[in-house]
Each structure stands twice: as C-alpha cells, then as structure tokens.
Amino acid sequence: MGIKEFFSRHFSSTEESFLNPGFLLKIAGVALALFLLTYFLFSWTMDTVIHSRKEVIVPDIQGKSAANALQLISENDLAMKIAGYEFNDSVPISTVLRQVPPAGATVREGKIVKVVFSQGGELVFTPSLIGLPLRNAELLLRQRQLLLGEVSESYSLKAEKGTVLSQEPKAETSVSKNTMVAVVVSAGEPPAGIVLMPDFRQRKLAETYQWASDNKLKVETIEDPSSLFPGGTIxxxxxxxxxxxxxxxxxxLTASSRKSAAGQEEKEFRIPYVVPQSGSQRHIRVVTVGKQGDREIFNGLREPGSKIDLTVPYGGADKIRIFVNGILVEEREVK
Known part of the structure; x- marks a missing residue:
C-alpha cells in the first residue's frame, strides 16, 4: 500500500476514520515510543553530566565565620545555602552552627551544603534603673535576664541614699542576655567641706548668682532666645x-531670653503633674514635641506625691510627653 493510499484510508474527511480503534492504538504506540526515547535520552544525559563531576570531601565549616566557610566551600567546588539562624550565647554571631551534609561526607562537585548561622546571644533592652533603690534595681535586672555589675557611690543633693543615680549601659540599650549593668548610687548628702552643684534647671538666674557668690564661684551665662521658658529661666x-x-x-548657665511680642501678654500652657504616691523616687522626664523636633524641658528625680508644674507658650509645642523611669506614661495635646 502506497503513501497516498494510506492517507486516503486513515486521514479521510470522514469522522469515523479518526475514531477507528486501530488508528488510535497506532497513535498511542508512537507517542509512548517517543516519550520513552525522550526520557531515556534525558536520563542518560543527566547521569553522564553528574557522574562526570569529580567526587570531593565536604570540608568542616562548623565554627567558621561566614567568610571563611564560604571560602572553604568554594575551594572544594561546592555551593552554600543558608538554612536558618539561631540564637546561641556561646557562639559568636555569623558563625556556622551546623552543616548538611556533615564534614567528611563524599559528594559530587556542585553539591549544595546547607548551613545554620548563629545570631549570638539573644538580645534584650536594659531597663531604666534611675531613681530606684539598689535592691529594686537588681530585681528588675534579673527579671530582664541581666546582671548587676559594679556598684559605686556618689554624694547627691537630689537623691536619697541608696538610690540609683546613673547606669551603664543606658536605659533602652540593646544588649545580650546576662550582660552586666554598672550603677552609681547615692551616698546621700556630702559632709561639710564638699560642695555639690545643685540642679538649677527651671529656676531663676538670681538664685544661681547668689549661690555662686556664697561659694566663690564664677558664672558665665549663655542666652537662648528660642527657649520655650519665660525669660531668665535656666x-x-x-x-x-x-x-x-x-x-x-x-x-x-544657659538661660532663656525669650521675649513676648510688644504690648501683648503671651499665653502659656500649664503642665501640672503629680508623681505617683507609692514606691520610691521616680525619674521624671518631660518632653515637648513640635515642628522644631523634641525638646526636653524637665529631667530629674522626684519624691512620691511631689508636684511638678511647668509652662510652655502656646505655639511652642504640639504635644507634651511625660516619662516615668523611662516609660511614656502620658501624652497631652497643647490646645
């Protein structure tokens, strides 16, 4: 049977010829043969490529830095993939913790080695200890999984004996767990013969001049016309x-030289605040928020139940934020 006759018999325009079982079986057989041939050729090609690569020994990169690990992997014609990160107090950050395949395994060139890197010790934020009795400060550090470090003393006019005056690292610093926090605590008021600088902020210049004269000190004054406080306020x-x-x-001393418009009485926004009654001294910060950024207008230790009364001119700030022991406790709109 010639080609012309084959096509006329099997590819006629009638629908019945395409539905002939024998014809469909032939087509399926040809398709299966082509599929098997393609699969065989692909498998043979891949097997040839893979087995043409040399065998190498996986190097030991555990405990190596990221740079050194990558260098060792590259030198052995392997590839590296990051499989994850884990906190580990005893292993420095960016150091390889684990690898797969393990060191010593025999693999082909181009094999991917998966690694897990250390993120170092888990990080925590240091709490604000200023204004707390030493015992309370130590308990708070333990709660945050931190340790009390060196404790030194300093005389103070503003804090009770045994109260934390300063700390290092500062509050809200990101550190590893079990980091030691050094503190300076108040030793109380100084003995006779030792003169401490008082806190003159938010007080009038006249008070400072009198104190400096009594203690034979010199005073230099810097004026700040952009201050939010009335003129003459330190x-x-x-x-x-x-x-x-x-x-x-x-x-x-830096003092406000602010002047109100001629013939006009400048309106001021009062900021009264009462320190919570219970507990010990509190570290109070008052900050104004406005178009010129944040400006601290009060920062000091205050006794429980004591009152703070500040004023700022309208237009000098949009919001007032009050912090107690480093925590924002209140925000007020200036209106």
Missing amino acids: IDQTPAADTVVSAGSVVT
Whole structure:
C-alpha cells in the first residue's frame, strides 16, 4: 500500500476514520515510543553530566565565620545555602552552627551544603534603673535576664541614699542576655567641706548668682532666645547637678531670653503633674514635641506625691510627653 493510499484510508474527511480503534492504538504506540526515547535520552544525559563531576570531601565549616566557610566551600567546588539562624550565647554571631551534609561526607562537585548561622546571644533592652533603690534595681535586672555589675557611690543633693543615680549601659540599650549593668548610687548628702552643684534647671538666674557668690564661684551665662521658658529661666547648666565644685570654678548657665511680642501678654500652657504616691523616687522626664523636633524641658528625680508644674507658650509645642523611669506614661495635646 502506497503513501497516498494510506492517507486516503486513515486521514479521510470522514469522522469515523479518526475514531477507528486501530488508528488510535497506532497513535498511542508512537507517542509512548517517543516519550520513552525522550526520557531515556534525558536520563542518560543527566547521569553522564553528574557522574562526570569529580567526587570531593565536604570540608568542616562548623565554627567558621561566614567568610571563611564560604571560602572553604568554594575551594572544594561546592555551593552554600543558608538554612536558618539561631540564637546561641556561646557562639559568636555569623558563625556556622551546623552543616548538611556533615564534614567528611563524599559528594559530587556542585553539591549544595546547607548551613545554620548563629545570631549570638539573644538580645534584650536594659531597663531604666534611675531613681530606684539598689535592691529594686537588681530585681528588675534579673527579671530582664541581666546582671548587676559594679556598684559605686556618689554624694547627691537630689537623691536619697541608696538610690540609683546613673547606669551603664543606658536605659533602652540593646544588649545580650546576662550582660552586666554598672550603677552609681547615692551616698546621700556630702559632709561639710564638699560642695555639690545643685540642679538649677527651671529656676531663676538670681538664685544661681547668689549661690555662686556664697561659694566663690564664677558664672558665665549663655542666652537662648528660642527657649520655650519665660525669660531668665535656666534651661541647662555645666557642670551637671551633684558634681563636686570648688572655689574659683566656672559655672556655665544657659538661660532663656525669650521675649513676648510688644504690648501683648503671651499665653502659656500649664503642665501640672503629680508623681505617683507609692514606691520610691521616680525619674521624671518631660518632653515637648513640635515642628522644631523634641525638646526636653524637665529631667530629674522626684519624691512620691511631689508636684511638678511647668509652662510652655502656646505655639511652642504640639504635644507634651511625660516619662516615668523611662516609660511614656502620658501624652497631652497643647490646645
């Protein structure tokens, strides 16, 4: 039977010829043969490519830094893939914790080695300890999985004996668990003969001049016309409060030189705040938030139940934020 006759018999225009069981069986047989041939050729090709690669020994990269691990992997014609990260207090950050396949395994070149890296010790934030009795500060550190470090003392006019004056690292610093936090605690008021710098912030210049004269100190004044406080109010000082000073020392004061518009009485927004009654001294911070950014207008220790009464001119701030022991406890709109 010729080709012309074959096509005329099996590819005629009639629908019945395409539905002929014999014809369909032939087509299926040809398709199966082509599939098997393709699969065989593909498998043979891949097997040839894979087995043409040399066998290598997986190097030991556990405990290596990321850079050293990648170098060892590359030198052995292997590839590396990051499989994850884990916290580990005893292994430095970016160090290989585990690998798959393990060191010593025999593999072909190009094999992917999966690794898990250390993220170092789990991080926590240091709490604010300022204003707390030493015992309470130590308990708070334990709750945060931190340790009390070196404890030193310093005389203070503003804090009760045994109260934390400062800390290192500072509050809200990100550190590893079991980090030691050093503190300075108040040793109470100084004995006779030792003069400490008072906290003159938010007080009037006249008070400072009198105190400096009594203690034979020199005063230098810097004016700040952009201050939110009324003119003549001290907004910053050097040295800081509780610093030991001696006769002849220079005290630098930054004072507000703000002036209201001529003939107009400047309206002010009052900021009264009462320190919670229970517990010990609190570290209070008051911050204004406005178009010029955040500005601290109060920062100090206050006794339970004591009152703080500040004022800022309308237009000088949009919001007032009050922090107690480093925690935002209140936010007020200036309106």
